[in-house]
Amino acid sequence: MDTTGTLDEALQRLHVSGPERLGRLTNHAPMAVEALVANGRAAAVHRWLDLYASRLEEFPAGxxxxxxxxxxxxxxxxxxxxxxxxxxxxELAERPWRDVLTQWWPRLLPGMYGGSTHPVIRVGHAVRTLLADESAGPRLTELAHGLGYWAARHHPVTGLAPVPGADSAAAALDAVPPVAGREGGFPARLGHVRSLPVWAAAVTDPDEAHRRLTELVGAATRRYATHGHGDETMLVHAATAPNAVLRTLPALPRALWVPSLQAAWTASAAVTAMYAPDAPVPYAAPGAVTPEEVFERALAHGDEHVIKLTDTALDVGDERALAAALRAVELCEPLR
Structure with a gap:
């Protein structure tokens, strides 16, 4: 829990800004500052926001x-x-936030692929703050911004043909067929996704859904260490989108865990199909480095995607996940 008040100050500072800029690029600042605070770097938040400020736009008109x-x-x-x-x-002013989330999660879940999956990621960060401290008003406002962004960018993916999958999440991601068209941005490429491997479709037990989702987050994070060069920015979301869903599960009824897994798998696999490289690079072990040191390198680098992937890598916690975070530091452009 943040005892400094920095997160709530930062969220208040950010809520005068819109969820996007230039009509298509996501405002990552609320997610990044939450990750900084969650990893004990509250003292760096406002300095980071000063660097990011030029990427913010005014809140849009209704x-x-x-x-x-x-x-x-x-x-x-x-x-x-x-x-x-x-x-x-x-809604959040009138009812408990868990009730609002429970009502809207199944409405929004089929459309988590809009906005390059950023809306569900923003919701996942907001839910993590509320699970730590439900009393702070800026955190409820942040959940409103995340859910509202999700609803505005709601974009379902339908008509996907199943192809043979694998027993493990890692092998299933390896089995994802690349899309035929790789021109344009996320929406254009998403339109070319026609089929994905079967992996989570047979799951019916909520506990198994939780286990599989945890496995998926780990597999997608580790995979970045060898495949992130396919697109150093977009492939981050193959890990951070399902992790946002995983972080939200404790706030949801168990009946919603299975469809959450299925939607998260579709998101991770679709991003993999759209951006995976033709061939992996050899895995590079990170050496003797602690998780705290890896996060410090991500903070020094400053890129919002690096910070968020490192935040997820620390959730996974093993050597290869840390290597993925360090690979993102190598591949992405620093924030200046």
Whole structure:
């Protein structure tokens, strides 16, 4: 738990900014500062925000209020981001946050692929803060921003043909067929994903879903150490998106754990299909380095994706996960 008040100060500072910039790029600052605080680097938060400030845009204007009667027509409309954030702000002011999350999670889960999976990642960071301290108003506001961004960027993936998978998450990721079209950004490539390996479809037990999701996060994180050069930024999400779902499970009814696993697998596998390289590079052991030292290197580097992948790598906790974080430090452009 953050006892310095820094996280709440930072979130208040950020809530005057919109969830995106330039109409398509995600505002990563709320997620990155939460990761910094969660890993004991609260003292660096405002300095990091000063560096990132040029990438923030003003909060967008609203169009019209979202209501319970017409929310379906506003789902997936990025022009309605402010309307959706305001809607969840009202919801969270009137009801316990877990109740709001439980109602909306199954509504939003099929569309977690919009916004390059950033909305669900933002929600996962927000939920982690609330599980640590439910009393802080800025954290509820952050959940409203995350859910609102998710609703505005809601984008389902349907019609995927199953292909043979594997017993383990690592082998199933290796079996993901690359997409035929690799031009354009995330939305264009996502449209080329036609089939994914079967891996999580047969799971029915919530505890097994939790185990599999944990396995998936570990496999996707470790895989970055040898495959991250396919796209040093986008392949981060193959690990951080399912980890956001994993972090949210304790706040959800067990009945929602199985569909959460299935959606997270689709997200991780789809990102792998869109950005995996033609061939891996040899695994490079990180040597004698502690998790704290790895996170310090991520902070010194400053890139938001490096910070978030390192945050996930520390959750996984083994040598190869730390190697993945250090690989991201090598591959990504530092924040300046």
């Amino acid at each position: 169009v019209e209020p979202v209501t319970e009667a017409d929310w379906r027509s506003a789902l997936g409309d990025p022009r309605r981001a402010a309307d959706w954030i305001a809607h969840f702000g009202r």
